[in-house]
Amino acid sequence: MRKWRRGRAFCTDESGAVGRRTAAGLGAVLALAAAVIAPFEGRELRAYRDIVGVWTICDGDTQRVRPGQEATPAECDSRLAARVAAFEREIRPCLPAGLPAETRAAFISAAYNIGSPAFCSSSMARRARAGDLRGACEALRLWTKAGGQVVRGLVRRREAERALCLSGL
Template sequence: MGQWEGLRTEAYRDIVGVWTVCYGETKGVRPGDSYSKAECDAMLAREIIAYEAALDRCLTADVPIGMRVALVSWTYNVGPAAACRSTLLRKANAGDLTGACNELPRWNRAGGRVIRGLTNRRMSERAMCLKALEA
C-alpha cells in the first residue's frame, strides 16, 4: 500500500481536501501534525491489520492470498464501509471471483472525478487479483 499512498511525514490536504499524513492516514489528522518514517511505518502496519479485520467481517468467500492482498489494499483506500457495501464484495461472496476482480477499476474516483493515480492503482490491484485466480 505504501507504493500507492506514498510517504509524507507532514500533514497535508489530499486531493479532496481531507487532512492526511504518512501513507494516507486520515483519522484524527490535524494541520501541523508530523511523524517520523518509523512512526509512519508502524502506523501503516497497525492500519493494515485493522483494515484486513474489517474486510474479514464482510468477505465470507475463501479467496487466494494475492486476491486478498489486492482487496486489503483497496479497502485501505476506499474504507471498510464502502468496501462492505460494494458490488465487488457481493460478487466475491457469491463465488464470482473474476467478476469481483473486474470491479476494481470502477473505484477510480475521488470527489466525483476520475483520478489517474487511482486508475493506475486499481489496474495494478486488478492484475494482482486476477493473477491470484490463475494460480
C-alpha cells in the same frame, strides 16, 4: 474441523474464522497489501490535505491527523502496519473465507483507499460472496473517481490491484 483449499495458504473452521497454513500466512497477506498501498499513497511526514480535503499523513493515513502534525519514518511504518491490519479485520466478514492471499491483499488495498464500509457494500464484495472472484477483481476498475472526477493515479492503482487480485485465481 478446518477445510484446506489445495494450494492456498488459508483455511476456515466451522465458525468461518480464517486460519493459517504457515506461521507467516496472515502476515504475508498484510505485507503484500502494504507493498501495494505504499507506492500509491506516497509517504508524507507532515500532515496535508488530500485530493478531497481530508487531513492525511504518512502513507495515506487519515486517522487522528491534525494540521501541523509530523511523523518519523518509523512512526509511519507503524501506522501503516496497524491500519492495514485494521482494514483486514474490518473487511474479513464481508468476504468469503479461503480467498487466495493475492486476492485478499488487493481487496485490503482497495478498502484502505475507499474505506471499509464502502468496500463491504461494493460490487467487489457482493461478487466475491457470490463466488464470482474474477468479477470481483474486475469490479475494482469501477473505483477510479475522487471528488466526482476520474483520477489517473486511481486508475493506475486499480489496475495494479486488479492484476494482483487476478494473479491469485
